[in-house]
Amino acid sequence: MGRIALILVILGAVVIFAASVGTVSIPCRKVLAMIGSTLPGLGQRIPVEWTAAQETIVLRVRLPRVLLAMVVGGGLSVAGVLFQGTLRNPLADPYIIGVSSGASLGATLGLLYLIPRGLAGFSALPAFAFVGALGATAVVARLGSRRGRLEPTSLILAGVAIGAFLTAIVSLLMVLRIQNLQDVYLWLMGSLSGRGWKHFFTALPYVLLGTAAALWLARDLNVYLLGEEVAHSLGLDVQKLQRLVLLIGSLVAAACVAVSGVIGFVGLMVPHALRLIMGGEHNRLIVHSFWVGGLFLLLADTLARTAFSPMEIPVGIITAFVGGPFFIFLMKRGAGGNG
């Protein structure tokens, strides 16, 4: 319990710090007081020592973005654990079976054809991406199974093929409607810029429920690591587990992509890094991936919006820039074994 408390304190401190820095710097003390003032019961007792503008910046701009970064980072990492666990492929990430390309196509269609014509509002963008992601995943799952049995290798190959196909369509659409190129391009790079409470509350239930479901399946995933035949002989319904895990992982990844675009590297690297540090046991791996992934994306996003302030850079650049070398360090230092 002591360790969980420590983790929560660290996360809380980083959230407050992240909400305090930016183009306008606001002291951490004030941020803490503002957050406290929103709590029922406590709110009246805190004297208001800040301007309305500061309150808007912290409570309506930064805080939702900061919390969204944690949810998306945590969600992508847990999804990464699930995909790596079932597909037994070190390159498996949350996007490997079509989530990212499907979401990209959905979002691109929305941004280029529906939103400019007033057929849909900007707020409908996550819905387009989500539907696209799940649609592509369904097609890949269908192609990657033979006689009702999912086959990890076929699944990955189908994911790559469908991904290339959908990405080609996205590129074609972008060329055809070059006037809206920037919107699409920024979306494709993945960013948390301009996201608000609505995005946070859209992704939150998927990520929380998905993580809970992942923990429910943690022991089955441990058994599955022993190989399909052994897992079967230990009483595990291997086919059912594969389907369930891919469904949960896809839903979580699709929800994350829908609100943030395609943020790379987090879902691939965080689970691997933790596996190198603490081994492959899934209860531990899922819990720690969740908070480490959240923390990592939060720090990366904070850097993305402050490093070249007032200009923002896409967070995916930071995740890869920082994560790549760190991961190589771990790999060279760490022991073997990918299970």
Place this chain on the structure above:
Amino acid sequence: MAEMRMEQVWFGYRTEPVLKDISFSLEPGRFYGIVGPNGAGKSTILKLLDRFLLPKKGAVYLDGQNLTAYNLRDLARKIALVPQSSPDLSFTVEEVVLLARTAYTFRWQQPSGEDLELAREAMALTEVDHLANRPVAELSGGERQRVALARVFAQDTEILLLDEPTTYLDLGHQIDTCRLLQAKAREGRTCVGVFHDLNLVANYCDYVFVLAKGELVAEGEPNAVFTSGLVEEVYRTSVHTLTHPQTGRPVIVP
């Protein structure tokens, strides 16, 4: 104690059948050896006995009931399998052996005293107890093979299926493994092993099945089955069959 039966089983992955019309029965208290050239269908038989694969025609029975009538968890308390190869794992030896108790515990439930005792006993029997806290990925092929053996022993089932349990083992451990399986059979369990070393089978198994091209070409006690004629025909090579001076069992040499 459990009895198993395979009745007129056919199996094929695509069009060409891998197993053709196989029927046999397994009695408790015996150590069975399955031999035959590469691609004869030996591993497939084990997978059918474990219900990992389902027959295209025919059926497999456990205690008179079709295997498909059991739920997997119940089956896991009756039948254990060691496949030919196992993936690299960052789990420790003890963690792997304890996973054998999955069918006896619920999620998040800590292993009971009995679970721990069975795991320790199994690790001691297969001489991997000193490796208990080492990650499996760091072990040699032979050590991993013995960890797999410890795992099926800890599963505490009446039927043990082993696909080439002596591959990667040095001579001493090959003999130890066969003796352990023999001892398990004497406790009333059924052990079924796929082997390439005919002399191990001749020495330790109570009964032998010979497979060739998906067909069961001979079965019986080692003395009756291992004749030069049969071995030469099945393996397409010339051999001599001698008699072990002490045990009276057959010895096959080139």
